[in-house]
Amino acid sequence: MGCGAVGIAAVCWTEPASASNVAAGLGEDRELTVPTWLTLLTGGAAVGASAMLAALVTDRRFVDALHEWDRPFPSVSTRSSRVLAIGSVLGSVLGLTALAAVIIVGLEGPAMPTANLAVILAFVGVRALLPMITFLVVDPWPTIDPFRFIARGVTGILDRVRGRERRNTAQTGTEGAKSNAASKNAAILEYPARLSSWPAVLGLGALVWLELVLPVTTDPGVLARVAVGYACVTVVGAVLFSPAAWFRHADPLAVLFRLYGAVAPVQRQDSQFRLVVPGARLRDESVVADSSEVAFAVLLVWELTYNGFVVTTPGRRTVETLVATGLSAHVTYLALLLGGFGLALGLYWLAAHASRRTAPTYRSERALARRFAPPLLAIAAGYHLAHYVAFVASLAPASLAALSSPLAPPVNPTTLLVPGWMGTVEIGALLAGHVLAIWAAHAIAFDCFPGRLQAIRSQYPFVVVMVCYTTVSLWLLTLPTTEPVYVAG
Template identity: 40%
Template structure:
């Protein structure tokens, strides 16, 4: 227990020592007030709920109950082919054209330049990154049908080169980390033209990759956005299978994703990578991508807090460039997340008294982290989406001349929604880890003991997440 308590303290300290920023959030909305619930109550309640849920799952469930709950699925309806093959791709292409037109249009004064009036900025940050991403883990991944770059790549001739197997998911890891840092370093939420250029550049790169290595291989393995959305879709209670849309237990797709048979019952996000043993988490790159995705969810919150402002100003004072401050903290933060997760895998092997390799434990227990990422995303962006829904609606109704922006004033109970989203995400992560432990280990006690370190990390992350949402939002310095 002493080691576990020490680990929790180390995790929190490492995370708080790293820096991240929400450039689009700071540019689009005013500083938000802190929640009225005392901070100590956030932290104590969050950690206690996660720990208690682990004990409850341990003593109140058995292997048969867990397996039945995840295997049960009810067919709801079939998805019309015209919707998947015609309507959704057309909507995605129209959205891309709108972003490019109104982004570049603002640069030549034919579209509004105000971030709260420009359709490109509102569509990307409010409609897509906030609103649409929430739909992925709530109702399933529809991005394969909507993705305009996938649609464009399918219409082009392919070079049909074999995707290098040793690359694995590492291009997606590098791509995700690069995209997040570009969001930090560049004012993409303030300059519509710069945003349009970034979208065009990303599109050119991903279409080139898809044309070179094939659409299925590229988007299933190497494209960071497609892979991230696939992972979020596995959290959802809805899935698209060969039988149609089915209703299942939330997180069931996360359990399926770790299996050796590559079952394809994880929703519209069902990736071609599942055809291989181990699914999308078969290699170290797949695990590193999950950790990067979890790190990115924290990234959008911490640097908009007063604590980060104080740390960044202290480091910047001797003359360290502001961007370098963010870059160093960004790199150290991600490495700290990776190191802590690897520690959990090594500790799980020891406490579980198992011959299962550390890499295998890391692979099998990575998917539960996606439920944590989804819960934090909902907590961080629900209020952002609702408050800016009026400017988005106005820009959609009159894109060339929208009225003066008016933000929707959030009611006080939104603070409770944020807390609930974080806790539900962590509770779901504990349950999924419990189910995976039962699948992996033959003995009940062994399955439970192997999870100790992973649950300790979840408790630490719960505490950090609740602390972030309890802080007032401030403008990140130097950017």
Template identity: 40%
Template structure:
């Protein structure tokens, strides 16, 4: 069929890249030098690790490699299946609780918008800033992979959209989930390049624009299709929820082992794979631009005459492409080593869910410090959102061992990912040797990413140059 030709396979991702590039440049015009990066809210610093960096990184990569070797010795398919099939039923929340959650989600969104417009306080003195960056991005997002995905009940955009008329226009199937990939890239680009962490008015404008665009999309295409294929938040939380120990099975709430739902997570094609890889990348880039080596590199590039926006945008799009190409190369290596009739695309699709625990572990390591340090700030400002204290309290500092805890989160995410990939391989291949060899590529990617993410987490926070006054 024509839709299966090389032209159609490559046109959609290229079109998505073109749209992303165009809108990113548009968002960057006039941004100038501004306090933009949410890392500026961290309020906490880290000391460098006390051992040589090369030894520290090799040790982290070695841990993941050894975990792959140990998992390879687990060849009993019944044991692997028993681990992932373990479930315990729990009382399922009723309609009343679901309705209260929906009303609460709309209330939080409305309060955030109102306070962002009415209250002139900036930075952490404004409740809108704290709700978005501390309570939601730092705390709530973590809850979706640590506990379970409650976004279907809390989602204020869906609650409102379901009460609006819909034109129910057919969604273009050729677009697939590529719009959600573009939207995710744009959201994180706006977070990095615009002063959303300091300017509550601008943050409210972006949140309002997102609300309008989402509601307009649901009116045109219907709520189900919009939140399934286009909305990046719903898609990200749905995937993160597969990592969590709580999930809904056959309409009932069940307790399961963390990550045990991932081997049976179904992804559609290249677009879904690209979304998972992009979810991993944007979290990494958000941390990478707040490191000293990036500051030195981009300063050198700007000194050589490269405009700051070109340096940031070039690294952003090139990094996203490299992450995807590296993962695709890993799938190709796995196919070659396993000597299987399954295509590279099929292997990439099946193994992609194993990357989600890595994204979750890194997100937790990158944001937990902000939540703890600014938790007292959020409580004090939330108590009087329209007249916040001039100097709201915050945690004085984190103990020295906290940096080790952050690194442990990164490693734990990778260890879960190795086991998930092992379970997926044994579900795919009848031969034990094929199952082990099929993991060579994805394990190599995990080892490399372990070393990269450990390095980023261990680096002291440095305000990104040309984005901070």
């Protein structure tokens, strides 16, 4: 199951150029009627103005009251154990069924991407729709994650085998009990703490790149084999290092959904679902734990920018220029991915460095970078919605047809024509994410700095970075799209 807008491209339309439009978050031949310069000016001004308005809110009690407000769901809290148990079982069945469908239908189903349930589930479902559900409602991934379910099952079997062996060799009842307790959920290897979540960063980057250079959206069989490979790597890793450590740090999908879930208005706390203000949890310092998760948050923003860039005319020309120097297409796309990510990450760390100068503090640059990273998740959420809301809507009839008849779908799946005003919705979603990020950064600043003026001044560098992100994102949305060159067909 890949991660990348360009990979989704071939799913949407039969012609590559049309597919590229969807990959960029745009419908076919749909251009914004507002001039580009006016769009960029308005977007940048909106983010800047929201920062100025947020700066006027200096009442810490009001900020605390807004972010600490929550309400439990009575129907869940009253019988939480039973509801959660049933939901867990249903979610596990759903996830395992979906994974089986991706593999079986990918190998045995129709060759046409928009008619193949495997492609629909992987890209319309996991890539586009599930993240929307995660940051707009609640994170469902821990419940439906099939890889987590399989890994826990394998780990449980191994635990029982190890426990039986220890009981057979125990000399006393006490020694046997201790050995059995120690073997429960024990990992074969200890997860290296120094790795933090860097394996997840590497994994997400690899998925983005592989989805672009492999024909996973045009050849369902390739997609099925990739899904099997991902499942094997994930389950083996979880068994070796324990499911808790692996899915907390190393699995890119688990980390992606966990971070996106921090934006959601429904949060799970102490086996109970609670309604909160959207984005309120971004203020929690536990959301982003270290520098590796700072990098992951930046990568969530950059991978969407990257996928939008490579299907524009400037992106196409950049790729062609680099390939003309002698680089292979695969290396070129990888270099653009890594180079742009390095630039985006460096810009963010530069903002953290500048923040210590605009608001002198005893806090380290690393600590400030970690604390101000969660607002990037709101930016990524807005950008994701802007990219894929039209894509999901246009493929809704084809998705329903594939679900109703996986092995014998209609020969010509129906796709909806996206109206022109959808471009305004996309820009609105993108700006909403940036405005939410501005407010979250404002609340975080008042947590980090005791003085009001100091808290406001600390935000200046991060606001500049957010305005830069906004401008680049809006610029990409205003550009006409083209077919990405040298990709697998």
